Amino acid sequence: MNLNELRILQNYPLEMKIERTKQRIREWVDYYGENGTYISFSGGKDSTVLLDIVRSIYPNIEAVFINTGLEYPEIYKFVKTFKNVTILKPEMNFKQVINTYGYPVISKENSQYIYEIRHSTKKMRQRRLYGDSKGRFKLPNKYHYLIDAPFEISNKCCEVMKKRPVKKFEKETGKVPIIGTMAEESSLRQQSYLQHGCNAFESKRPVSTPLGFWKQQDVLEYIYKNDLKIASVYGEVIEDKNLLDECTYSTTGCERTGCIYCLYGIQCDTTPNRIQRLKKTHKKQYDYCINKLKLGEVLDYIGVKY
Structure with a gap:
């Protein structure tokens, strides 16, 4: 898939997106079976929409929530209202992670670069300071001041608190995930979607992202039109029409939750x-x-x- 094709998909009306998403979910479950897959459920609005769509087709598919202790209390309370949700816990809490590895600052990529500059080999330090032969993969100059920060910085938090529990779960059960990430969220997620599409069957870690071509406005529109219950920390989803009768949607509470x-x-x-x-x-x-x-x-x- 190329970027123009993705843009076309992103501009589909919601009804067409829902049908395409259901088609991709069916393909995934047909391949791995209902007992061979699970829904990655964070309790956030994106994964709540994903859960609603998947379970409209396959009501009994297991959902998995990682209780990192970093969620809003309203999120954890909301998650517990659903049936067939397996709750995983990391081996380290957030305080232990930052004391051991450092704080998640600026971005995953740049916090990784700062950690490597401080703790890796001289060769890696040079690479992260000056980049490769084309000047890529380096810490931007505006963040060099963080190299001498009086506290540790790293990208290890997500690895320790989310990825490790999930890897352990997948290894023990043999199940593969359906995840509610979207290409518009970051350049890395866009690149992944362009490479694999919704269903990465051939990936080292097979994963389905059937909302990959959706946008945040689609998620909010789905919640609004289906009167879908979401965690209270978001408030309500409201509709706003401009002079051209075009609709946009927003939340009255938090826009995003996460950690x-x-x-x-x-x-x-x-x-x-x-x-x-x-x-x-x-x-x-x-x-x-x-x-x-x-x-x-x-x-x-x-x-x-x-």
Whole structure:
């Protein structure tokens, strides 16, 4: 698939997207069987839509939730309302991860580069500082100041807290996942979708992403039109029409949830940023992350208000 073909799919009306998604899900389940696959369920709005669509066809497929301890309490409460959800836990908690490896700052890619500059071989350090022969795969100059930060930085959090429990589950059960990621979310996810499409049968780790060609507006429109229940931390999904009678959708609460203490991309947040919102909505969690986990010191160093 090329980028133009992806753009065409992304511009399909919602009804056509739903039918195409169902077709890809059926192909996946036909290949691996209902007992050979599972739904990756985070409790967020994207995976809630995925769960709703998959179980409209296969009501008994297992869902898997990873309880990292980093979710909003409303997310965990919401997840527990569903049947046939297996809950996994990582071997380390977030405090242990940051004490052992470092904080997730800026982005997964750049936090990995900073960690490698600090802890890898001289050859790798040079590569991450100056890039390859074409100047790629290097830490941008604007983030070089983080090399000397008085705290550790790494990309290990997601690996330890999410990927390892899932790998263990998949190894023990032999099941393959259906995941609610979308190509528009990042360049890496777009590249993966262009390479494999919705169903990566031939990948080293087979994975289905039947919402891959959807956009966030599609997810919100699906929730709104189907009156789908989502975690209360999102508030409600509302519709707004412009003068041309075109509809856009938004949430009255959080736009996204994810890990509440993760600092990836916070430097790009609008005001109030995610931590400032946390201060208003979840004071206990705010105090814990700023003072106990010392995220306040990290935010001070990267110049982000909280």
